[in-house]
Amino acid sequence: MDDQHPKSLRVLSIYERLRKGEAISKKREAERFSVNEKTIQRDLDELRAYIAEMFQGLMELEYDRKKNGYVLKKDEEGWLTNKEILVVSKILLESRSLPKEEMDRILKKLIFQSHPQNQRFIQEVIQNERFHYVPLQHNQPLIEIIWELSSAVHTKRIVLIDYKKEGSDAPVARKVKPVGIIFSVKIP
Structure with a gap:
């Protein structure tokens, strides 16, 4: 060896x-x-x-x-405080934007950025909210899509997207040059 x-x-x-x-x-x-x-x-x-x-x-x-x-x-x-982790966790959880698997993975990594002695405590603080987390219905992984769009914005690259208007059955292919990304949840 x-x-x-x-x-x-x-x-x-x-x-x-x-x-x-x-x-x-x-x-x-x-x-x-x-x-x-x-x-x-x-x-x-x-x-x-x-x-x-x-x-x-x-x-x-x-x-x-x-x-x-x-x-x-x-x-x-160098450590994130319990308060900082709680705030970021609540923002992520309340956005309901990510599928459960992506949300759990990010929260696990976020908690790992706290002092080792605090990790169990902060995990317990957000445990109930993690358990009751209900993602939006799209069920699509978003991290990679958001990264690709951010990269296109940064490099001023044109991207091809399929766009589906609300109430329409068929998507329409569009070439776009994204200038930014925002997140918005439409509340019925």
């Missing part, structure tokens, strides 16, 4: 657990991966350099004496 393969799995495992808020002990990691503590220290040094470059001060890998291990410290500005 390639020597780099176990190292990459080891480093990714450590990084993923750090992102979940776990404290990483060099001794326990050395035992877990059957390597010495110097190897784990090199892994942590590589992760520290990666985090410093990618997150430019919003996150740092530090030793926490109370937890007796290395932890990922995120500047408070």
Whole structure:
């Protein structure tokens, strides 16, 4: 087996657990991966350099004496607060614009952007609204369509759409040059 393969799995495992808020002990990691503590220290040094470059001060890998291990410290500005997640979640849920699968996927990712200690709490706060979420009747995935239209707006590209007037049975093909995207729900 390639020597780099176990190292990459080891480093990714450590990084993923750090992102979940776990404290990483060099001794326990050395035992877990059957390597010495110097190897784990090199892994942590590589992760520290990666985090410093990618997150430019919003996150740092530090030793926490109370937890007796290395932890990922995120500047408070780097995490979404519970209040921010709640507001964005409510706006998304109340819009009823996305199919349930797309909505659930986005909310899961949004919650993951909160501090690991807060994730369970915010999940419980919006749980009832997620459960009772009733999407609009179109049942079409929209994320890809919205992305493509946004791209067409940005690049000033003409797109071909099928347009169906309300009350009409047959759609009409139209070439359009979109200039923006708005969302509107017609309430009967």
